[in-house]
Amino acid sequence: MRAKTVDRIATAIIICVAGFIMLVLAALLGYLLVRGLKHISFDFLTSAPQAIKVGGGIGPQLFNSLFLLVLTMIITVPLGIGAGIYMSEYAKDNKLTAFIRLIVEVLSSFPSIVIGLFGLLVIVNTFGFGYSLLSGALALTVFNLPMMVRLTEQSLRNVPKEQKEAGLALGLSRWKTISSIMIPVALPSIVTGSILAAGRVFGEAAALLFTAGMSSPRLDFTNWNPLSPTSPLNPMRPAETLAVHIWKINSEGLAPDAPEIAAGASAVLVIMVLLFNLGARWFGRVVYRKLTASK
Amino acid sequence: MSAQGLSTNNLSVFYGEKQAVKKVSMDFEERSVTALIGPSGCGKSTFLRSLNRMNDLISGARIEGEVWIGDKNICDPHTDVVRLRQRIGMVWQKPNPFHKSIYENIAFGPRYHGVKGRKQLDEIVETCLRKTALWDEVKDRLSQSGLALSGGQQQRLCIARSLAVQPNILLMDEPASALDPVSTAKIEELISELKKDYTIVIVTHNMQQAARVSDRTAFFFLGDLIEYDDTQKMFTNPSKKSTDDYISGRFG
Ligand SMILES: Nc1ncnc2c1ncn2[C@@H]1O[C@H](COP(=O)(O)OP(=O)(O)O)[C@@H](O)[C@H]1O
């Protein structure tokens, strides 16, 4: 009888907490969307911002966010998965490995503004990459890599060791066992990790202020030559992202409709994150099914 | 000793300081079943896993002595472990099919080892599934996941998978102990069938199973090989008292 009562109370508390969290999330999402959706139009999504006039859009910023995402993931995902595989499957259990693991832990909790400053000093100035998409992508890589490495390492460690042994017992090489037997099993967690990393790219502002910069040069969306300074595809041009743009117009926007633009841009950002999340999960599931023949 | 004969000579295995297998010397008869029995923790799995160098994966594990396959001592550090393992199939206690289709579970190994062409692979898949009496049960759903099969079917799939790379030796670590009686009977039947072509070493904690499937039985205790003889003799008239005690259930 007593155990039952305790069980009921615990269940009630857990339901309340879960309900409360759901409520907060729904309220947050609802607020952002209600405030922002009415400003979103095709024109808003495609036109350039206006400095002091009404009616500016967020076209370049939207594009920059997406491009930066792609650029960052191209660098982060292979490096992160590679290092994660190394840490889980190749690294010996010694002091050096423990030290690397510690560094990774510390790095993953670094404040992003510090990473931004590091990016400014090292990537922008010392390497001479200037305020550019590439600098931003590299800074975000520093920011995301630790998480990617840890998640990959963890998801490989969670693959039952009998899977690995079965691969090796068939006379597969170590790499073949990892790449064809273990990675497919670990894939869902690796995809989740990549999604988390990508979400941070969309949302990050502080690490980008001094690396990708706060301005966007006039872009010519008909110019697809990546070497030309006005081409949207040029990775060496400065690029303000959506998150940075929101921060900027909120703090120093001169356009009369700055609050509306910020609201609209926030809603777009949230929708983008949602869409990306769903898309990446769907993609991950398709690949997983293909690799594992599961339903 | 013939080209594929399997034997050990003073084989010891250590986990750090702890010695799990103590100077075991055994000759395995070709194309027959050898059962390893003994109380839990006596080193049966450790011994079995050193026959295909699977203990290499455990950090801190160390081998002394020799394991001979034909005229090669596979404990030699120059041994090509990958090639070696191709010639030795292994089956685990818990069925562990790859997270792939039934077809891929079997075709994956041979394809990696150079069998090209859909037709040849199809043939291998069918042959291996027939050998393990699984063909009729799965021939219509080869593209489904191997994990969708029942436990007993999964275990036979794992055996079929190991046969696909044409080993000479099969190592089985309690292959039926996670299965129901019907599946267990099927596996035992299969083992009796397979010994025509393979040298089989099977760990089991089930006395009746050892008596039913094996030709020779080895009794391990605390890492020592206590007695090794024809199964018939081991179960009717063992020469060591502790063997008798164990087999008749007085300890362990
Ligand atoms: N990975 C390991 N690390 C350390 N000790 C181990 C490991 N695996 C097994 N042992 C020890 O080695 C001994 C033999 O184990 P095992 O070969 O699994 O016995 P069995 O298969 O006969 O039950 C046991 O005492 C066990 O605790």
Ligand SMILES: [Mg+2]
């Ligand atoms: Mg065991």
